[in-house]
Amino acid sequence: MGAEKDVSAGRGPSRVVRRAIRTTLCACGAFYVCLYGLDRPVAATYALFAVVSMAALSRIPGTGEQRAAVLVRTLPAVWVLLTAGTYLAVRTWAAVAGMLVIGFAIAFAAAAGPRAAGAAPGLQLLYILPCFPPYLPDTLGERLGGATFGLVLLVLAEKFLLPEPRGTTYRELAAGAADAAARFAAELGRAPYTLPAAEVESARKIGESLRPLHVEEAERPAGPGLRDRALSHTGLGARTLLGRLVNLPPPPAGQSPLKTGLELLEAVGRSAAETGARLAGTGRATDEAGALRRLREEVREAAEREPQPVTEVRGRRRAALLEVADAAAAFATAAELAVRGRRAPPPPAGTDSGRFWYAGRLAPRLWWHRLAAHAGPRSVYFQNAVRISLALAAVRTVAGVESLPHGFWAMLAVLSLTRTTVAQTRATVRQALAGTLLGALLAAGILALVGGHTHVYAVVLPIVMLVAFTVGPVRGVGWAQGMFTLVVSFVFAQLAPVTWRLAGVRLMDVIIGSMIGVVFGLLAWPRGAQSELHRAVAVLLAREAETVERTTAAVVAGRRDTAPDDRALQLALSLAESAYAQRQSEPRAPVAGAPDWQAAMITGHHVLWGSRRLLARAGPDLGPGNGERLSGRADGVAARMRAAAQRAATAPPDHGSDGGVAASAEPAAGPGGRVRDPEVVAPSEFFAAQTWLDSLTADIERVMAPCRAAHQAGSAEQAGSSARAAPPDRPRAA
Structure with missing residues (x-):
């Protein structure tokens, strides 16, 4: 290792x-x-x-x-x-x-x-x-x-x-995020109704601390069980709530916010505080989350009953406030499931029940759901299992046909030296063979010198084993294999009479196992998760684009769908997350211009949750021109997602290209990713969908930010090279 x-x-x-x-x-x-x-x-x-x-x-x-x-x-x-x-x-x-x-x-x-x-x-x-x-x-x-x-x-x-x-548990991190959200909600309820720059930066850092990459492996909620799934959704809900609070648009200049908006923010703050206390294990049996859901529904129903459409400024703020309330309610539901498991009450009917489909399910069914999702050649877990099982079967065949002495050592070499990429396996094997050779030479000398005096091996074994398991993990696989060769030699010298040839058998077995591991590493997905991550994220972004278009079309047509078929998006999200997780364990050089993989996956969750919420609330006709305006907006977001998918699927382009970001018909975005449309009047459904598309625009900007930064750096470097290569100006003739 x-x-x-x-x-x-x-x-x-x-x-x-x-x-x-x-x-x-x-x-x-x-x-x-x-x-x-x-x-x-x-x-x-x-x-x-x-x-x-x-x-x-x-x-x-x-x-x-x-x-x-x-x-x-x-x-x-x-x-x-x-x-x-x-x-x-x-x-x-x-x-x-x-x-x-x-x-x-x-x-x-x-x-x-x-x-x-x-x-x-x-x-x-x-x-x-x-x-x-x-x-x-x-x-x-x-x-x-x-x-x-x-x-x-x-x-x-x-x-x-x-x-x-x-160390700090994930529940403790989520509890800290809940306390911060409660503080931010209180701040947004007071003049000037915006968060200061220091709080915005604090929200960003808290959100980053909840990313799995920044959490100790033992504390990551990555298992298939109910509590792990719920805790993972708790972290996602916390990050979404913080993002929604940071991007909440202020009321019109010179006007005070509406009373219902302030009441909704107060309910969000109380719910977040209750959620934080529940996660920290200090909460009482209150129902602030239930009160928030009831108030959210009252505000939404009141908006639907309004006889006249509302203006853009008022509609956007109300839609953003409802987004905040939805995020806080989802956060509270996920936290309760994470803390209480199957003893938690079922999520409320509607979008929340679809989000938390796993609530109340038995562990075997949840395990089957996870394993079935990865039972295909596009899953890195499936690829790794095929690679290692074929290599082990090949070694067992060689050991059985050739009567290989101590053949399990060859299989142990396959287990301990085979990596997820062929390049990593080759590098590991080179170090392991060098260490095994030195260890075998030393073991052969000791076995020849000591002979059959087993009490010597009994005394030395604990010392050698302690050194092996201390030095090996720190100094690398070469030291580990060399010291382990001494360990197994001293163990078998106590079980039966041996000679110095035992060390040679150990070396031969390691060579056979290593070579078979390299061969199957070369034949079975030699690049590991690298190419699979590109493909999986590209598929995910394409599925996101399809969902955006389908959901917007349903909102424009006024169709409701409380049980949308989004299994393709869920599967794409699961495969992308597993490929990303494995990629973190593989040696990699920074790739200039690669998208922000984690941001693409967070976008997938936002698409999934927002789509379900909008489809459950689709309403009447949107008014003259608003349907076309919303459809055009969705087409622009989907075009950006497909451009990002194309960029993720291909190798980083030359710096002279456009970075793989195709132009779209989407209007220019203003600060925070919100599009500056002309002043419009429309029903609340229009602004709910518009706010969702605004947040997805900001998400795609984060996904593609590294690509644009690399493109700009490459363009500057190319311009500098051209300037250095240009000949000096000739003096003009008199």
């Missing part, structure tokens, strides 16, 4: 040292008890490798207590995998078929979130370990007992030995 970030510096031993101490004590303790205390070499082997697989090979995020909880939940899966591996080892074809199916299933489970992804490599190793001859089903009891003993020790050590302080 690569270098691991030390997040506990200054608070006692680093996280790497804590993990190394726990792993060494549990692995060696379980190994010695079973081998020397109980005289059970099979149980000793499985006890040691169970600890190593789940503590060293796995990378389960979080504190020791969080990892202990994951280990307890995975223990039944360990028993199933050990049993399946034991019985499938009887024939090579059965072992290979099991490697394809079970290996794929374990790797594909990474779609369930960071904890499942972190535990997957260790579970793979625990299935691989019994999947090799000798075929000894009568030792299954010892295998299960040894692995269980080792994992129980590891659970206790994770929970009680050298505990780690927990």
Whole structure:
């Protein structure tokens, strides 16, 4: 593995040292008890490798207590995998078929979130370990007992030995955002009815802190369960509410805001404060969110009952206030689901119930929904699972046909060295082979010198293991492979008589496993998430454009649709988010002119939520010319989205091009992305749709901002180069 970030510096031993101490004590303790205390070499082997697989090979995020909880939940899966591996080892074809199916299933489970992804490599190793001859089903009891003993020790050590302080949780971050939203709502309810620049910057920073990229992996709400889904929506709701408050247009100059608008802002502030208290665990059983929803409906119904259309200034502000109220209500609903889970009351009927479709659903159904969404070649989780299962099956075939001694070492090399891009795999393999070669030479010398004096290996093993698990994560994969070669050599030297040739077998296995990993890394999606991210975001932006056009057409025609079919947009959003998450773990050079991927995904949520809200509220005819005006506005936004999709799907253009942003018929936007239309009078539905399109215009501006910045920088550089290359002016003739 690569270098691991030390997040506990200054608070006692680093996280790497804590993990190394726990792993060494549990692995060696379980190994010695079973081998020397109980005289059970099979149980000793499985006890040691169970600890190593789940503590060293796995990378389960979080504190020791969080990892202990994951280990307890995975223990039944360990028993199933050990049993399946034991019985499938009887024939090579059965072992290979099991490697394809079970290996794929374990790797594909990474779609369930960071904890499942972190535990997957260790579970793979625990299935691989019994999947090799000798075929000894009568030792299954010892295998299960040894692995269980080792994992129980590891659970206790994770929970009680050298505990780690927990960082800021996502709920705490969302609670802070709720308190800020309540403060901003109170500020907007007082003259001059705008936020000062310092508060605008504060809102931006708070919103950025809720981006998953800026949150510790263990605290990211990325799982398929109800609470994780709700907490993810809580963060999105908080960011949306802050953005809506920051961009709230002030009342007309020289006029006081309407009383209903001030009351709505007060209700938003009270609801946000209640939501923050609920997330922090200090709230009382009040219903400020319910009061906000009722007031929101009263304001909306009053707008619909108005006998005459309203002016643009009044209509825009009221529509923006209703957007703020919708965001605050969604934020409150998501927070309640995140805190109370299935005990939370069902979301109110209408747009909220569609938004939170997962409320009240059982965990198996939610897991199936997540896995089914990624069961296709366009998902990076599916691609990774295919790559690793094919490589493991190939190694198992070679080991079975060629009777490869200690063949599971070759499969361990595939697990620990194969990366999501072929370039990264090649670089890792080069370092690993160099480290393994040096480790094998040192191990061969020690084995030849010490011979069969097993007590020497017993004394040295804990020291070597502690160094291996301390130095490896910090110094890189070369050191890790070299030190681990010493560890396995000293382990097997205690289980059976060995010679210096064992080190050569280890080197040969690592070479075979590494080469097979490189081959399948080259054949199966060699660029990892890079190309998939471009394609997925391009598809997402195209789906957004289609939804914008379809929704606007429904508003213009006055059609209502409380259950729109937006599954294509949801699927595109899910695939884009997973590709983006994997891309963050891959080495990458900054690409000048690439869109803001995260902004594109946030735009997808805004399109999805706004579309449902408008379709549920579609009303009467919009008045003379307003339908055409709104349709033209939507066409302009959709054109920008399609231009951004084309830009995302292609490589960064030369600096002399237009940056991939096509011109559109959309009117010029004013400050904050709002289009300066002529003064119009129209029903409230017109201004609700107009405000939605305004916010999407601002979103697309954020998506394409890096492209325009790169284009401007390239144009300036090209102009400078041309000026330097131009010959000096000749003096004029007299």
